[in-house]
Amino acid sequence: MASSYASESGQSRTNAPRLCYYGEKSPVKTSMTSGNMGRRFYGCARYGVDVTCGYFEWVDPPMCQRGRKVLPKMVAKMNRLEKELARSRRREKMFCKALFGT
Known part of the structure; x- marks a missing residue:
């Protein structure tokens, strides 16, 4: 900031x-x-x-005390899930190329 x-x-x-x-x-x-x-x-x-x-x-x-405690954990979880989704999409693309050659 x-x-x-x-x-x-x-x-x-x-x-x-x-x-x-x-x-x-x-x-x-x-x-x-x-x-x-x-x-x-x-x-x-x-x-x-x-x-x-x-x-x-x-x-x-x-922000209220509860929000300050919970929000950073939620953001960290969201970031972790977004990375996991990106990895899954890359793997899916790789498998499609291996199966279909495209």
Whole structure:
């Protein structure tokens, strides 16, 4: 994430576009950290491209304790199943080529 600080009192309840401190439209991004998995936030428009201005504002309220505990496990399981599915598809393709020569 671009920053490790946030202000809960500055949470957005409207759909009005947010501008970072550079005056550019702030994109909505999704946190992938274990403590805020899936929580959306506004960040600096230049994050990852240029020097960031440090703008940061949460879109979503904090997740409940149970959600913080369960969601990372669910994401890990989903990732594991997606990898397993990709492996199965590759094996199926290989078997089809062996059987049918296509």
